[in-house]
Amino acid sequence: MSFLQTLAKVDNPFRKFFVARCPYFSCLFYSHVRKLFLKSLVKERPKQVHLPSELRRSIWDIQFRSPIFNAAGMFKEGEGYILACLQSAGAFLAGTVTPNPKFGNYRKGIKHPFLPYPHSKSSSNWMGLPNPGYLQVRNSLKQIEKQKDVPLVLSLAADGNMQGDLQTLCEVLRDAENSNFDFVELNESCPNIEHNGRNYNNLDENFLKRIEFISEKFLKNRKRNLPVILKLSNDFDPKNVPNLIDVLLDLQFDGLNFGNTSTDYKGLEQAIHPSDRKSFEYFINTFGGGISGSPLKEKSFILTQIAMEHIKQKSLTREFHIIRTGGIFDFDDYSKSVGKGVSLFQWFTGYFENFINFGHFLYLKFFTK
Ligand SMILES: Cc1cc2nc3c(=O)[nH]c(=O)nc-3n(C[C@H](O)[C@H](O)[C@H](O)COP(=O)(O)O)c2cc1C
Numbered sequence: 001m002s003f004l005q006t007l008a009k010v011d012n013p014f015r016k017f018f019v020a021r022c023p024y025f026s027c028l029f030y031s032h033v034r035k036l037f038l039k040s041l042v043k044e045r046p047k048q049v050h051l052p053s054e055l056r057r058s059i060w061d062i063q064f065r066s067p068i069f070n071a072a073g074m075f076k077e078g079e080g081y082i083l084a085c086l087q088s089a090g091a092f093l094a095g096t097v098t099p100n101p102k103f104g105n106y107r108k109g110i111k112h113p114f115l116p117y118p119h120s121k122s123s124s125n126w127m128g129l130p131n132p133g134y135l136q137v138r139n140s141l142k143q144i145e146k147q148k149d150v151p152l153v154l155s156l157a158a159d160g161n162m163q164g165d166l167q168t169l170c171e172v173l174r175d176a177e178n179s180n181f182d183f184v185e186l187n188e189s190c191p192n193i194e195h196n197g198r199n200y201n202n203l204d205e206n207f208l209k210r211i212e213f214i215s216e217k218f219l220k221n222r223k224r225n226l227p228v229i230l231k232l233s234n235d236f237d238p239k240n241v242p243n244l245i246d247v248l249l250d251l252q253f254d255g256l257n258f259g260n261t262s263t264d265y266k267g268l269e270q271a272i273h274p275s276d277r278k279s280f281e282y283f284i285n286t287f288g289g290g291i292s293g294s295p296l297k298e299k300s301f302i303l304t305q306i307a308m309e310h311i312k313q314k315s316l317t318r319e320f321h322i323i324r325t326g327g328i329f330d331f332d333d334y335s336k337s338v339g340k341g342v343s344l345f346q347w348f349t350g351y352f353e354n355f356i357n358f359g360h361f362l363y364l365k366f367f368t369k
Helices: 003-021 023-041 081-087 134-142 163-177 205-217 238-250 265-271 274-286 294-312 331-338 349-366
Strands: 057-059 062-064 068-070 092-097 114-117 122-125 152-156 183-187 228-233 255-260 290-293 321-325 344-347
Touching: 003 023, 003 114, 003 274, 003 349, 023 114, 023 274, 068 092, 068 349, 081 092, 081 349, 092 134, 092 183, 114 274, 122 274, 134 152, 134 163, 152 163, 163 205, 205 238, 228 321, 238 255, 238 294, 255 294, 265 274, 265 294, 290 294, 290 349, 294 321, 294 331, 331 344, 331 349, 344 349
Parallel strands: 068 344, 092 152, 152 183, 183 228, 228 255, 255 321, 321 344
Antiparallel strands: 057 062, 114 122, 122 290
């Protein structure tokens, strides 16, 4: 067992004890320690884990070792590609990055607030997309030796909401096309940054204008196979999913990911274990932020199911794939959606939950019934 797995195991009961009793100190502690843990994790060099070859996928003409990999926010600075290959992740996703560096959120003496809810397999964060900026991450990823079945994915968000920000985003996309990224996930769903008071849980006019702009300036003029997918919130209104997919197909997007964290505090409250409630109330009242993990299971399942039902009715002339993120923990979550036609999966909370029990074998164990 690696030192980090032992640490995670030892921390687990303490975490349960302190989060139930001391919201502020737990938040202060875990917001900081989470980053130290990740910094050490990306330096780990476990023995190569091998997955059965039937898990391989070819999607958009890109080879994936398996259909599951890390969600955005885990490897914000783009470190961890070698670890992902050794653990046998299906791909490696870097970011979210923005064109310019971002400091992120700071409040009540806490930088990049994060709070786990260990009894609920969940957490909240209000980080505000801290990242060193696209160029730094692109330059460091240029150095890596890529494995042909572990694609390199860039998660990208605009600096802001102005026309100029979108222009810059398209320039970054053009640059990414000349770099070694295999596909791009556009994050249009972070609840922790200002969107001029709007959210993109519906097909509002501003959202449509943004994606049309990206389509005209970049998608329709691509010079190589660089699929671009959109990541939206798990709070997206299910009844708008069919319309959304029609629009994305018209605009030449290549897929859709449901999705990002939720701000549906009232709706998800019941999914938070009574022992975690005090911390949950503290976090949403102090920061707001987005909820991750088990409470999103149902939402991400329903949204991706509706998406697949709509896609199956259409005769597509190009590939369009649905990715499910939110509350993915085990083989059951995977098989339920794979049966509906979902192509790819990402995990964040589930990755760390499984790391406690299985360490670097977490991808292998994921596929064990
Ligand atoms: C600490 C933290 C940071 C995150 N940062 C990002 C991010 O930078 N970009 C993004 O698209 N999603 C981000 N997310 C959302 C995750 O990628 C994922 O969509 C969400 O946690 C739901 O998946 P899960 O239930 O497997 O955790 C973050 C989540 C957490 C917990």
